[in-house]
Amino acid sequence: MDIRKVKKLIEMLEDSNLNEIEIKEGEESVKLVKAGSNLSQTLVAQPAVQLPEENSISKEESQKVEKDSKSEETKKSSGKEIKSPMVGTFYGAPNPGAETFVKVGDTVNEGDVLCIIEAMKMMNEVKADFSGTIIEIIPEDAEPVEFGQTLFILN
Amino acid sequence: MFDKILIANRGEIALRVLKACKEMGIKSVAVYSEPDKELKHVKMADEAICIGPAQSNKSYLNIPALISACEVSGADAVHPGVGFLAENDHFAEQVVASGYTFIGPDPESIRIMGNKISAKEMATSAGLQCVPGSGRVSATNRETLNIASTIGYPLLIKAAAGGGGKGIKIVREESELLSSMRITQQEALNSFGSDEIYLEKFIENPRHIEVQVIADNFGNALHFFERDCSIQRKNQKIIEEAPAWDLNETKKEELFKLCINCLKKMKYKGVGTFEFLYKDDEFYFIEMNTRLQVEHTVTEMITNTDLVKLQIETASGQELELKQNDIKKYGHAIECRINAEDPETFIPSPGKVTEYDPPGGIGIRVDSHLYAGYTVSPYYDALIAKICAFSFDRKSAIKRMSFALEEFFVDGISTNKDLQEIIMKEPNFFEGDISINYLKDVLNIN
Numbered sequence: 054m055d056i057r058k059v060k061k062l063i064e065m066l067e068d069s070n071l072n073e074i075e076i077k078e079g080e081e082s083v084k085l086v087k088a089g090s091n092l093s094q095t096l097v098a099q100p101a102v103q104l105p106e107e108n109s110i111s112k113e114e115s116q117k118v119e120k121d122s123k124s125e126e127t128k129k130s131s132g133k134e135i136k137s138p139m140v141g142t143f144y145g146a147p148n149p150g151a152e153t154f155v156k157v158g159d160t161v162n163e164g165d166v167l168c169i170i171e172a173m174k175m176m177n178e179v180k181a182d183f184s185g186t187i188i189e190i191i192p193e194d195a196e197p198v199e200f201g202q203t204l205f206i207l208n
Numbered sequence: 209m210f211d212k213i214l215i216a217n218r219g220e221i222a223l224r225v226l227k228a229c230k231e232m233g234i235k236s237v238a239v240y241s242e243p244d245k246e247l248k249h250v251k252m253a254d255e256a257i258c259i260g261p262a263q264s265n266k267s268y269l270n271i272p273a274l275i276s277a278c279e280v281s282g283a284d285a286v287h288p289g290v291g292f293l294a295e296n297d298h299f300a301e302q303v304v305a306s307g308y309t310f311i312g313p314d315p316e317s318i319r320i321m322g323n324k325i326s327a328k329e330m331a332t333s334a335g336l337q338c339v340p341g342s343g344r345v346s347a348t349n350r351e352t353l354n355i356a357s358t359i360g361y362p363l364l365i366k367a368a369a370g371g372g373g374k375g376i377k378i379v380r381e382e383s384e385l386l387s388s389m390r391i392t393q394q395e396a397l398n399s400f401g402s403d404e405i406y407l408e409k410f411i412e413n414p415r416h417i418e419v420q421v422i423a424d425n426f427g428n429a430l431h432f433f434e435r436d437c438s439i440q441r442k443n444q445k446i447i448e449e450a451p452a453w454d455l456n457e458t459k460k461e462e463l464f465k466l467c468i469n470c471l472k473k474m475k476y477k478g479v480g481t482f483e484f485l486y487k488d489d490e491f492y493f494i495e496m497n498t499r500l501q502v503e504h505t506v507t508e509m510i511t512n513t514d515l516v517k518l519q520i521e522t523a524s525g526q527e528l529e530l531k532q533n534d535i536k537k538y539g540h541a542i543e544c545r546i547n548a549e550d551p552e553t554f555i556p557s558p559g560k561v562t563e564y565d566p567p568g569g570i571g572i573r574v575d576s577h578l579y580a581g582y583t584v585s586p587y588y589d590a591l592i593a594k595i596c597a598f599s600f601d602r603k604s605a606i607k608r609m610s611f612a613l614e615e616f617f618v619d620g621i622s623t624n625k626d627l628q629e630i631i632m633k634e635p636n637f638f639e640g641d642i643s644i645n646y647l648k649d650v651l652n653i654n
Contacts, residue, residue: 172273202258
């Protein structure tokens with residue numbers, strides 16, 4: 054399952070009045086449910102939902118992706134966000150196998166290194182520009198991130 | 209053929225490239241700055257990546273961000289579009305060094321033609337006539353006054369690293385020369401990063417004629433005839449036509465041959481445009497643009513070709529199957545550029561487009577990224593639409609354009625639509641009596 058395709062579906066659900074979107078293609082299907090919605094109302098998406106041609110819903114069982122507090126699209130955890138200063142690949146640890154720079158619950162000071170964003174074979178450290186406690190780490194290790202994407206939420 | 213192309217640009221040209229990708233079954237990656245999230249092509253691309261904030265130097269001119277976007281998206285080629293990094297040899301080099309294909313010529317070709325002095329040397333070596341002028345000059349050099357006298361007044365001071373009509377200053381008398389040179393050198397340093405300047409004879413009321421070319425990686429080179437882009441404001445084109453009427457046919461055919469000769473000499477790859485001033489049956493080379501042009505549209509209309517597809521095909525290593533004899537022209541096409549600007553002051557007019565009704569019907573083509581609800585931001589150039597009219601000859605194309613402009617409606621921003629309508633109805637323009645000073649001389653617009 055391509056995480057980015059699912060993210061796009063999440064965005065589309067966000068922007069619409071629907072509570073649920075379920076998309077079936079042959080054997081595979083994806084179902085998205087808005088957080089806090091009445092699950093007894095199941096609305097099945099009509100072909101009006103446009104997916105890119107190359108949408109590769111992989112040949113695994115249908116997955117249900119819930120918009121819960123792990124999703125970056127809604128402001129679930131309140132706190133100050135640290136956003137990506139560049140486009141690249143997110144790494145939570147200084148090298149593969151090493152301990153991550155920070156964990157949820159850690160207190161960080163201004164200037165502490167939180168993660169690395171790699172681009173063009175160069176490792177760029179992302180530092181905290183304020184102090185706080187880490188409530189959430191959004192991207193997974195080795196996940197591509199965009200400029201402006203939320204990486205950490207601190208309080 | 210490429211699997212995935214990253215479109216390193218924005219606005220209507222990015223949409224144009226996206227269309228070609230879609231038709232060719234090539235996956236597309238749109239990169240955008242934060243305010244450009246709602247761009248039409250961003251919504252329609254297969255993938256979209258935010259690469260930076262509004263400022264161009266942190267987004268569309270940000271080479272590491274663009275290369276990084278290639279990495280995370282797995283694109284195998286980059287289309288630089290028009291402007292931004294399209295003629296930046298460093299960018300081309302880094303794209304290639306990072307393992308991607310740059311859809312354009314080799315960095316060396318971009319370098320040679322990017323510097324106006326070396327461009328003229330290359331053109332001359334290929335047999336093209338240049339505007340009489342100098343090599344590099346300096347305000348502090350004693351020879352400069354002599355060089356200028358040989359060229360004769362009035363003359364132009366031009367920035368070697370300039371382009372797109374910028375970095376040009378006119379000097380009418382020797383007494384003004386050195387101070388104007390000092391000013392131009394400083395401006396050039398600020399705008400283009402280089403204070404290299406040269407002098408050129410000022411040709412009175414020429415027309416601006418350019419030749420569309422393409423070459424593949426196998427040494428084949430073709431032309432797609434010429435365009436007339438004389439109607440300009442402050443050296444920025446606002447109307448372009450294909451073909452150019454009433455040129456000396458013999459000299460024109462000779463010109464085409466010499467352009468092809470130059471392409472082969474340079475081992476040029478990709479699309480390009482040779483630009484000339486035309487006066488009294490003579491063509492004078494001024495510069496070459498080593499990229500797709502905004503006005504490629506009118507050439508496409510009279511030759512019934514898709515230049516963007518050809519550009520992508522040749523970049524991917526396909527040999528040009530077309531032979532020069534296969535390329536035929538028919539009829540006449542005009543393009544009016546629509547800018548988001550105040551009709552009187554020409555100050556950019558950003559804002560939310562509340563209504564957008566483009567013209568349509570027989571012989572009309574509109575290239576635009578506008579839609580009702582889209583907000584034109586203040587950070588980038590003002591071009592928001594290109595309206596093209598095609599018909600069997602120039603005068604009927606002008607009439608067709610006139611009505612198309614009437615039909616065209618945009619609300620929420622100001623545009624130069626009215627000025628375009630005035631020009632279409634103006635008798636001198638209708639008769640083809642124009643030059644690059646048309647707006648100033650005939651309509652008194654500076």
